[in-house]
Amino acid sequence: MAIRWRGKLSIDGGPLDADHRHLLAIVNRFDADCAAEGNRPALQRALSDLRQFARRHFVREERLMREAGYPPERVREHENAHRTLIARLGTLVRHYETSAGDDDLAEVVWETADLLKHWLADHLVRFDLPLKPYLKRSARLSAPRATAARFWAARA
Ligand SMILES: [Fe+2]
Numbered sequence: 600m601a602i603r604w605r606g607k608l609s610i611d612g613g614p615l616d617a618d619h620r621h622l623l624a625i626v627n628r629f630d631a632d633c634a635a636e637g638n639r640p641a642l643q644r645a646l647s648d649l650r651q652f653a654r655r656h657f658v659r660e661e662r663l664m665r666e667a668g669y670p671p672e673r674v675r676e677h678e679n680a681h682r683t684l685i686a687r688l689g690t691l692v693r694h695y696e697t698s699a700g701d702d703d704l705a706e707v708v709w710e711t712a713d714l715l716k717h718w719l720a721d722h723l724v725r726f727d728l729p730l731k732p733y734l735k736r737s738a739r740l741s742a743p744r745a746t747a748a749r750f751w752a753a754r755a
């Protein structure tokens with residue numbers, strides 16, 4: 600069953616929400632294409648989409664949390680959690696590439712589903728959602744600066 604985006608998942612009403620919606624779309628397509636049929640091209644597409652997405656998203660999220668003044672020890676914890684997800688993805692891709700038969704493939708599908716469940720139910724809740732108040736405060740603080748910059752630029 601497809602997982603739907605809900606307002607309580609929102610973190611910044613901007614780029615990180617867009618990324619997380621994209622992650623949900625990858626998960627839902629994986630669920631529809633791979634879990635049901637277990638077909639190799641669909642599994643390959645899901646893994647390659649996830650790898651591309653993860654790198655881009657983690658760089659963006661890490662930059663925004665630093666800019667928002669997130670406490671350094673929590674930044675480190677969160678970045679470590681990202682490294683762990685990247686490592687698990689790498690292991691999955693290697694397992695996929697060396698999988699020979701249907702049993703192997705079924706195992707990779709199961710491992711991918713397990714990783715995605717962890718990503719959505721654990722990482723998103725434990726590491727991403729706590730960023731929300733910091734991102735909100737940082738957006739509030741930078742809004743007057745941006746307005747002032749536009750004002751002075753218009754007068755120049
Ligand atoms: Fe994260």
Ligand SMILES: [Fe+2]
Pocket residue numbers: 619656660727
């Ligand atoms: Fe995230």
